Amino acid sequence: MAIAVRRETAAAPLKPLEGEEELLLTGSEAIAHALRLADVDIVAAYPIRPYDAVMQAVAAMIANGQMDCEYIVAEGEHSQFEIVKHASAVGARSFVGSSGVGWFYAFEAIAVTAGLRLPVVANVGNRALDDPGAFGVEHNDALAVRDLGWLMTWVETGQEAFDSAVIAYKVAEDPRVSLPCAVSTDGAFLTHSQHLVKIPPKRIVDQFLPAYNLGDRLFHPDNPITIAPQVDQDWLTEIRKQNDAAMRRAPEVIREAYREYHQLTGRQKEPFIEEYMTDDADYVFVGQGTIAMPGRVIVRRLREQGHKVGFARLKWFRPFPADEVVQRLSRFKGLGIIDRNYSFGSPNYGGVLFTEFRAAFYDSPRRPIMVDFIAGLGGREVTAENGLEMFQILQAGAAGDLDSNVHWIGVRE
Amino acid sequence: MAIATPEPQQLVDLSSIKTVKQVPYTEYFVSGHRTCQGCESALVMRYIAKAAGPRTVVLGSTGCMYVANTSYYTTPWVVPWMHTQLGSAGSAALGAAAGLKVLMRKGKLADEPINVIAFCGDGGGADMGLSAISAALTHAEYRFLIVLYDNESYANTDIQLSGSTPYGAVTTFSPSGKKRRLMHKRWKKNTPGALVAGHPDAAYIATADAAYGVDFMNKVRKGLASGGPSFIHVLDPCPKGWHYDPQYSHEMGKLAVETGVWSLWEMENHEVRLNGTTKQIAAGRFSRKPVREYLSKQGRFAHFAEEDYEYFQKRVDEQWSSWLIPGVVSFRLEAGTPLNL
Numbered sequence: 001m002a003i004a005v006r007r008e009t010a011a012a013p014l015k016p017l018e019g020e021e022e023l024l025l026t027g028s029e030a031i032a033h034a035l036r037l038a039d040v041d042i043v044a045a046y047p048i049r050p051y052d053a054v055m056q057a058v059a060a061m062i063a064n065g066q067m068d069c070e071y072i073v074a075e076g077e078h079s080q081f082e083i084v085k086h087a088s089a090v091g092a093r094s095f096v097g098s099s100g101v102g103w104f105y106a107f108e109a110i111a112v113t114a115g116l117r118l119p120v121v122a123n124v125g126n127r128a129l130d131d132p133g134a135f136g137v138e139h140n141d142a143l144a145v146r147d148l149g150w151l152m153t154w155v156e157t158g159q160e161a162f163d164s165a166v167i168a169y170k171v172a173e174d175p176r177v178s179l180p181c182a183v184s185t186d187g188a189f190l191t192h193s194q195h196l197v198k199i200p201p202k203r204i205v206d207q208f209l210p211a212y213n214l215g216d217r218l219f220h221p222d223n224p225i226t227i228a229p230q231v232d233q234d235w236l237t238e239i240r241k242q243n244d245a246a247m248r249r250a251p252e253v254i255r256e257a258y259r260e261y262h263q264l265t266g267r268q269k270e271p272f273i274e275e276y277m278t279d280d281a282d283y284v285f286v287g288q289g290t291i292a293m294p295g296r297v298i299v300r301r302l303r304e305q306g307h308k309v310g311f312a313r314l315k316w317f318r319p320f321p322a323d324e325v326v327q328r329l330s331r332f333k334g335l336g337i338i339d340r341n342y343s344f345g346s347p348n349y350g351g352v353l354f355t356e357f358r359a360a361f362y363d364s365p366r367r368p369i370m371v372d373f374i375a376g377l378g379g380r381e382v383t384a385e386n387g388l389e390m391f392q393i394l395q396a397g398a399a400g401d402l403d404s405n406v407h408w409i410g411v412r413e
Numbered sequence: 414m415a416i417a418t419p420e421p422q423q424l425v426d427l428s429s430i431k432t433v434k435q436v437p438y439t440e441y442f443v444s445g446h447r448t449c450q451g452c453e454s455a456l457v458m459r460y461i462a463k464a465a466g467p468r469t470v471v472l473g474s475t476g477c478m479y480v481a482n483t484s485y486y487t488t489p490w491v492v493p494w495m496h497t498q499l500g501s502a503g504s505a506a507l508g509a510a511a512g513l514k515v516l517m518r519k520g521k522l523a524d525e526p527i528n529v530i531a532f533c534g535d536g537g538g539a540d541m542g543l544s545a546i547s548a549a550l551t552h553a554e555y556r557f558l559i560v561l562y563d564n565e566s567y568a569n570t571d572i573q574l575s576g577s578t579p580y581g582a583v584t585t586f587s588p589s590g591k592k593r594r595l596m597h598k599r600w601k602k603n604t605p606g607a608l609v610a611g612h613p614d615a616a617y618i619a620t621a622d623a624a625y626g627v628d629f630m631n632k633v634r635k636g637l638a639s640g641g642p643s644f645i646h647v648l649d650p651c652p653k654g655w656h657y658d659p660q661y662s663h664e665m666g667k668l669a670v671e672t673g674v675w676s677l678w679e680m681e682n683h684e685v686r687l688n689g690t691t692k693q694i695a696a697g698r699f700s701r702k703p704v705r706e707y708l709s710k711q712g713r714f715a716h717f718a719e720e721d722y723e724y725f726q727k728r729v730d731e732q733w734s735s736w737l738i739p740g741v742v743s744f745r746l747e748a749g750t751p752l753n754l
Contacts, residue, residue: 041519068515072508072552075545082501082505083504083511090512109498219470219493220470220527235485
């Protein structure tokens with residue numbers, strides 16, 4: 001079977017767009033540039049590391065006259081998310097964000113923002129959930145909202161952080177979707193590390209991103225509607241089903257958005273899965289976010305030793321691209337899922353990604369061996385040595401020699 | 414012949430209402446709700462909508478005035494209404510006001526005055542949402558009004574005590590049983606006093622009472638006309654939670670003021686002014702009625718023994734004799750403090 005090569009890294013260098021700038025930016029600063037070009041109307045900030053770097057960058061841009069935006073410092077994350085929810089309801093393009101337990105402090109507001117179908121965009125600077133205290137990345141913060149109706153994407157580089165923030169508004173505000181979107185950036189590894197980022201001229205973003213228009217759901221005296229009345233058992237099922245329909249429409253809207261963005265900028269060809277050295281691979285590691293970087297190093301090391309190994313990075317988690325995951329990843333012998341999160345007491349006592357992957361493959365006639373690796377928790381580095389260990393376990397799994405399909409990597413006993 | 418349509422600006426009338434005869438006829442909170450008989454909070458909603466007029470958006474926190482008011486398909490709100498979370502009246506008002514302001518500044522929305530009003534109950538405002546209200550009142554550049562309707566319990570969820578429930582009142586979380594009075598012994602939190610004392614940038618802060626409708630409507634208008642963040646704490650007698658016959662709601666509201674348990678005042682231009690009967694009491698033109706007259710008419714105090722009445726009376730007397738501003742600021746300056754400023 002001929003498998004198309006899907007590798008953005010292999011693409012020919014693009015001709016720069018007229019008016020494009022290339023800047024050395026952290027992931028957080030890259031998002032701030034996206035907000036500037038998207039002409040975001042209101043931002044609500046509250047400090048928690050590491051996501052707050054984006055709010056510092058936005059504050060500096062507003063103070064320097066680079067963007068016109070209300071900047072409200074809330075007194076807690078719950079208010080922070082409620083402020084943008086209501087601003088979004090009156091028609092303002094809104095941005096918010098948090099990390100770790102801060103994201104949890106806002107949980108009520110996060111739930112209703114999705115319930116109300118308000119297309120707020122949030123940056124989650126992924127961080128471990130204290131206690132015990134930890135600043136580093138773990139994905140359990142963002143993943144906790146996976147059942148609420150938020151669109152959720154994970155990005156790897158500063159460039160992708162910029163691109164995804166722009167695309168997030170396009171998808172979230174599309175009337176076929178109208179759901180909030182969380183753009184996850186791994187704490188420290190992306191929020192605070194610098195990358196060369198191409199910033200397109202404003203005309204490109206203007207061409208791509210239409211004005212935010214809530215239509216007949218706008219909260220304004222000219223449109224006397226009652227929003228979120230008490231519906232009880234009479235209507236809740238129908239309204240949940242409408243939100244479900246919106247989420248089901250999202251994959252196609254995401255595909256369209258990436259197609260259009262790719263045409264305009266030459267970037268972001270692949271919406272859902274980015275593959276690396278998978279063409280002839282027997283085994284493929286799978287992960288989200290910045291784990292892809294050590295993941296590629298691991299792949300190259302293993303290839304030096306003659307192993308046919310690749311890496312696949314999942315870019316969107318909600319909607320979960322189950323069809324594409326199965327279609328593209330079922331051809332391998334084994335999948336090593338790297339979970340930078342953990343789900344206590346879950347069906348396999350494994351990570352969230354692993355559980356989702358197993359569910360996605362249940363109806364597939366071809367089901368690769370799947371082994372889960374719990375790795376990199378709290379921002380711990382995932383090393384090449386860890387990669388060799390994971391590969392040995394994955395091979396043993398394929399040979400049927402494993403007692404358990406979930407393995408914690410690098411645990412000091 | 415063309416019919417003249419009023420400009421939006423002309424629809425915002427925040428002028429003072431002198432007598433009940435000047436109250437606008439048009440209602441913006443109408444039938445379609447299912448609040449209890451004698452519900453003063455529903456009346457407060459009607460007053461708010463009437464006073465504010467059609468160029469208004471209302472954000473309602475979870476509570477009676479959400480659950481009993483806005484059943485799907487039967488909303489009583491003629492103006493746009495949106496549910497907000499229990500502790501979010503402050504952030505809802507702030508977010509909506511800021512959103513409207515930026516859209517108007519950037520030319521994305523027609524520039525016109527729009528009243529932003531958020532309301533919450535005592536659970537949502539005096540307990541859970543206090544920090545959000547406090548934060549909102551520091552944002553002097555936005556114009557909005559927060560109304561806390563205080564029926565002195567979590568009345569929507571079965572009458573549980575809140576930080577605003579008076580001393581000794583029976584609620585489902587503070588029953589007076591056969592063996593023990595699981596009575597809460599906290600004195601009612603002075604929420605408006607705390608807010609007025611702690612928020613120098615608030616444009617307008619007032620208390621009100623559902624029994625004094627014209628006073629309340631004027632306060633709504635003053636809050637909206639103040640040009641900044643404003644807050645009104647209104648006491649709403651609740652037949653279900655206070656255990657009295659619904660026909661006496663107004664009498665109960667009046668007694669709260671006449672006994673000095675509740676005070677009417679407003680802070681405008683950094684000055685506190687006592688209003689109505691409260692002012693009369695302070696001026697010595699009206700003698701406070703004994704608190705027993707107010708308490709004994711409510712089933713929630715039916716278990717009160719003589720010493721409970723005495724204690725309650727003593728504490729209310731202190732509100733008048735020992736507070737820096739009677740009924741407003743719940744502390745006093747140390748005697749002999751030099752103030753040669």
